[in-house]
Amino acid sequence: MVKKVLTWGSIAFLIFFIAYRPQSAANVAKSIGSGIMDLAGGIGDFMTSLFN
DSSP states (O other): OHHHHHHHHHHHHHHHHHHHOHHHHHHHHHHHHHHHHHHHHHHHHHHHHHHO
């Protein structure tokens, strides 16, 4: 029950955040994407070093 309430609350907050602060929401998404790309690049570099 708590998990369901938290899930729907998170979805509602996300919609609210995107609707009322689209520029901030875009910056957050860009930052998260950049972090994921940095992580993937680091893993790729590690694997390359590991197998060379």
